[in-house]
Amino acid sequence: MENWISGERLIQRFEEWAPKKLAYEKDKIGLLVGTLHKKVKRVMVTLDVLENVADEAADKQADLIIAHHPLIFHPLKNVRSDEGQGKIVTTCVKNDIAVYAAHTNLDIAEGGVNDMLAAQLGLKDTQILQPTYHEPLYQLVVYVPQSHAETLRQVIGDAGAGSIGNYSHCSFSVPGSGRFLPQSGANPYLGSVEKMEKADEQRIEATVPEHLLRTVVAKMIHAHPYEEPVYQAIPIQNKGKAYGLGRMGKLPEAMPFERYCRLVKEKLGIDGLRAVGPADARIRTVAVSGGDGNSLIPFAKYRGADVLISGDIYYHTAHDALLCGLNVIDAGHYIERVMKEGVKQYLTRVIKEEHSDTEVLISESVTNPFRFIV
Structure with a gap:
């Protein structure tokens, strides 16, 4: 049985590489035509979306076009099916082809x-x-029993917390005493219900980049012995990775x-x-x-x-x-066609990781409006 990746999942994985937050504020990126709420059997990569590209995508039965230059950059005054951009949009709509653009975010992205x-x-x-952009950093602070401190430091470090320059697993710890009173219905790791408990704990601190925060916190909670771990994620002024x-x-x-x-x-x-x-x-x-x-x-x-x-x-x-x-x-702007092969390689790897049978095509249509006459 063939397994097609959904358009939503494919773009979600693509935006792990070229997130929208990297794009210029008024850039017309993202989904421009159609819907991602469907299975994608074929995705076609192109620099521009012109009439020849839309026709090629229809002929090859592509479900999704991923382009570098946005098809719709300025507001359209009309959508005519017989001329201009309206003709391109109409071809895509008739053939249920979604059009997605990654412009300045793909320029700025690492490996873009x-x-x-x-x-x-x-x-x-x-x-x-x-x-143009520095990723926000957070200071993750968590309180944990002494018996589990080393394990927790290792878990959050393995998840990406505490990476500073050429160093990984960087953290800071302070010993202290934790106090809590388990209420009726609790299942405490330490102590008994309705009895005040004092525990030797450590306060562990480590920096976490924004894109890893949810993952690090989830792994920390999973490894923590307490029912309700106490932790904080505090924005800090240090500059994260530059883009x-x-x-x-x-x-x-x-x-x-x-x-x-x-x-x-x-x-x-x-x-x-x-x-x-x-x-x-x-x-x-x-x-x-x-x-x-x-x-x-x-x-x-x-x-x-x-x-x-x-x-x-x-x-x-x-x-x-x-x-x-x-x-x-x-x-000439057409040198950016290098992105077609680069995006294909990335999508091919993603699709393999997702165990999908979706096919990645490179548009063969020439979209360079200029030619040299010597």
Whole structure:
């Protein structure tokens, strides 16, 4: 019997990688057309949702399209079935194809679009170019009998609590005395009903990132001997893991800008690119942003990049780059098609973990609106 994953579960697992909270505030991400309340036999991954993509999805009987660029970004004034975006929406609705978009959240996510591009370009020692989000941290505080303190520390550490830099299982403990009076109906681990009990306990503290808090607390409660463990999860000011736009890394060796432009063209598989800067400039430190990189020019310059590779650079922004001495490569927005293979690999792994027979397809439709005429 074939086992299809539900659309809700598939997207839930996808958002473990690229959660919506990473996206820019006004970004049009998430479910844009259709419903996820159904089984998904085939999911198709695409950069853009154009008419040829919708037709391809219908021909291949896909139940869900996962795209990087949102199909509906600006409000539609109408949904006509014979032209424009309305024609695309109509095709998807008629064929019961849901359309889901992961845009800036997939750019920012660890292992997302910008990390894929950095890997394709062969950059080493990569780091975030512009931090946009730090995951909140909590201080988990729990009181436990001395007899179970070591076990509980191990359990919450194994679940991810107490990870600081290159260290794991970090915690702090203070011994003390716990007092409680079991009431009628209680089944106390220590003491007797209607009799005040005093117990040697430890107060254990450990930091927990927000995305692991529910898991750590659940495992702590399961391992705790008391019927009603006393614990707190307190927000703290320390900054958690950073996420952000763009990546910056190193080339194995420096090379002239002209030569590097040709290397970028080869590695990204593009027909041409636009270059800003002198041909003999030395390039070693590279910043990359798959989409609009205009706002990242100051960050790239400040962080010491020799060149910024972007999908979109404006004319006057190119002047600004020249004035500040930053070389720029406008490789075109279509370089973000690298996400198709990356998302397929992630979904394939998820589907295997879910023991599902759902098939993952990569759209073969070309959605690049530009072509080079030499």
